[in-house]
Amino acid sequence: MFLPVSLPSNMALNSQVFDNFHGDTSNGMLSSDMKTDKLIQAAQVKEVVENGGFVGSETEIKSGEKEKKTRKPRYAFQTRSQVDILDDGYRWRKYGQKAVKNNKFPRSYYRCTHQGCNVKKQVQRLTKDETLVLTTYEGVHTHPIDNPTDNFHHILSQMQIYTPF
DNA sequence: CGGTTTTGACCCGCGC
């Protein structure tokens, strides 16, 4: 259920992200940096936090192992929005929700529903500024977007590509 | 009726 978006600005955000994605994923080698960058630009993010460290429990390296283990990239950014659900075009299934120590709002855990794609993200609203939403992505999508909650604008722009006239 | 949300339980690492 990613439809309760009632803000027109948010919908404009989504369409812009879609356009960017379709323009860059032609070879399927879209880097997560570009993705995040596009999202940031589109979402009018106030502050960006890039986490270059390790993610997850088993990815931690203890011994002489260098950094050859699967170090998933994790990108976080804050968005000023009144709605918790920021639809980025992917389908997410919620699998958990926990309360965080210093925040009164719970943190929600989502997983990409695409088969074989275990990209995760967590969404958390900040207590400091109730209008700020911190979204953290973990992993990289390696499959095209199944554009679900689309606006007709984007559909039409796609149709124009395949229409000779 | 199938996929998603909900929600408490469970697990794991860490600090005391």
Added chain:
DNA sequence: GCGCGGGTCAAAACCG
């Protein structure tokens, strides 16, 4: 060892 904080599981509820 134990409690705490954070992350995930899974069964039941929920919904289109």
